[in-house]
Amino acid sequence: MKNYDLIVVGGGLSGVAAAIAAARDGLDVLLIEKNQHLGGAASNNLINPFMKYCIQGESGLTRLNNGLFGKLVDTMREMGGINESDKLNVIFNVEYLKFILENWCAESGVNVMYGTAVISADCFNGEIKSIKIFNRDGVGEVSAKFYIDCSGDANLAVMAGVPFMLGRKADNLCQPMTLCFWISNVDTEKFKEERALINPKYKEFQKKGFITNSRENVLIFHHIAPEILHFNTTRVVGLNPTNAEDVTKAQFAARKQIFEMYEFLKNNFECFKDSVLLMSAPEIGVRESRKIVGEYLYTQDDIINFTKFEDSVACGCYEIDIHNPSGTGTHLIYLDRTKYYTIPYRSLIPKGVKNMLVAGRCISSTHEAQSAYRIMPIICNIGESAGCAVACATKSRVELREVNMGDLHAILDKYGVKYN
Numbered sequence: 001m002k003n004y005d006l007i008v009v010g011g012g013l014s015g016v017a018a019a020i021a022a023a024r025d026g027l028d029v030l031l032i033e034k035n036q037h038l039g040g041a042a043s044n045n046l047i048n049p050f051m052k053y054c055i056q057g058e059s060g061l062t063r064l065n066n067g068l069f070g071k072l073v074d075t076m077r078e079m080g081g082i083n084e085s086d087k088l089n090v091i092f093n094v095e096y097l098k099f100i101l102e103n104w105c106a107e108s109g110v111n112v113m114y115g116t117a118v119i120s121a122d123c124f125n126g127e128i129k130s131i132k133i134f135n136r137d138g139v140g141e142v143s144a145k146f147y148i149d150c151s152g153d154a155n156l157a158v159m160a161g162v163p164f165m166l167g168r169k170a171d172n173l174c175q176p177m178t179l180c181f182w183i184s185n186v187d188t189e190k191f192k193e194e195r196a197l198i199n200p201k202y203k204e205f206q207k208k209g210f211i212t213n214s215r216e217n218v219l220i221f222h223h224i225a226p227e228i229l230h231f232n233t234t235r236v237v238g239l240n241p242t243n244a245e246d247v248t249k250a251q252f253a254a255r256k257q258i259f260e261m262y263e264f265l266k267n268n269f270e271c272f273k274d275s276v277l278l279m280s281a282p283e284i285g286v287r288e289s290r291k292i293v294g295e296y297l298y299t300q301d302d303i304i305n306f307t308k309f310e311d312s313v314a315c316g317c318y319e320i321d322i323h324n325p326s327g328t329g330t331h332l333i334y335l336d337r338t339k340y341y342t343i344p345y346r347s348l349i350p351k352g353v354k355n356m357l358v359a360g361r362c363i364s365s366t367h368e369a370q371s372a373y374r375i376m377p378i379i380c381n382i383g384e385s386a387g388c389a390v391a392c393a394t395k396s397r398v399e400l401r402e403v404n405m406g407d408l409h410a411i412l413d414k415y416g417v418k419y420n
């Protein structure tokens, strides 16, 4: 059985950042991803753009999520992989993202294993000893001193027996699943004129029962290519994103909504008259599923009060943004644009397992708090800090929960990662 210093499960932005952060400090890292590319939700679910990650300073915007995320944006910009028309969010070319992340993994010596699903964990005395994997070779086993679960759904944590929460407290319902899609050959000049007419017509059609999607409006973003529009607008509610039957039902329902939406647009707006339904994401997007029970439960109050934790490892300024888990409407709490919140290391430490951290959208938090920190710039920041924490624990020969914050913050400073 092959043995590593660290195994990271999940090649989304949190997982890639965690793996690179540990490898650049000399650890032998294995990054396991069940699909055939990196980027996670950006690649699997076509999630775009990067939501806002800058605060308003006295002399302009100040970037919060620097470190690897900042470098990613800068590198894509240098390569011409960003549509500069959106001043608030970053519309990026997902092919550039996959390419850059693979290059960075190769350069920093991360061992990437694609097409490989982690299927079980062998635990003893509160530690993961090894994990079973399934891929083209069949079932295999690998082990490491430390593990980071960046699977989005806290899959490894659950396999290792970590307690978890699903969705919101009242009824365990999660934020809706969404299948994103692209429409090409849009007449962009006409779109500018007609854009304001789309939502009123959509609402009218919803009332008449012609539109079955429960989302309150049509959410459209520009794309890296000018004549393509990106739709983040299907909404499937009431299903469990950690249940295979439910996710299949969600995928079927969302695809119906895509065709319903495309017909609606094509038949009612000049700008879509000659448009082409280009593609949908390979997988339906899951905004929220399990969140682990960890050493600290991160809450909405921490976000709206801009709490600065002593053990903070990441920062964010994105608002509370809860897409209704049971129907129409989106609950938003906007934040002061000059302030930011921090995320504590303790929320990455799961109860009951000593040699694992959890990073990404499934850290220990409430449904409400998760709706804010779940965006890509912040989860990339959380992942990078988790990788740095494992490097720190390895150097100091301590357990993950005993990492000295001064030492960890010194590593974060060295790599330009903002944490407070």
Ligand SMILES: Cc1cc2nc3c(=O)[nH]c(=O)nc-3n(C[C@H](O)[C@H](O)[C@H](O)COP(=O)(O)OP(=O)(O)OC[C@H]3O[C@@H](n4cnc5c(N)ncnc54)[C@H](O)[C@@H]3O)c2cc1C
Residues within 6 Å of the ligand: 009, 010, 011, 012, 013, 014, 015, 032, 033, 034, 035, 039, 040, 041, 042, 044, 045, 047, 048, 049, 050, 051, 116, 117, 118, 119, 150, 151, 152, 153, 155, 177, 178, 179, 232, 285, 286, 287, 288, 359, 360, 361, 362, 374, 375, 376, 377, 379
């Ligand atoms: C519909 C939707 C719209 C969104 N809109 C935006 C937006 O506009 N802007 C923004 O910044 N954020 C947005 N987000 C949020 C953001 O995209 C995600 O929260 C974030 O990307 C999650 O990152 P992650 O690394 O935690 O997980 P993911 O990116 O989901 O990565 C997890 C990876 O783990 C892999 N994996 C899972 N289980 C296993 C296993 N057992 N074995 C091996 N591999 C496994 C998966 O294949 C996946 O690649 C949106 C999310 C959704 C779903």
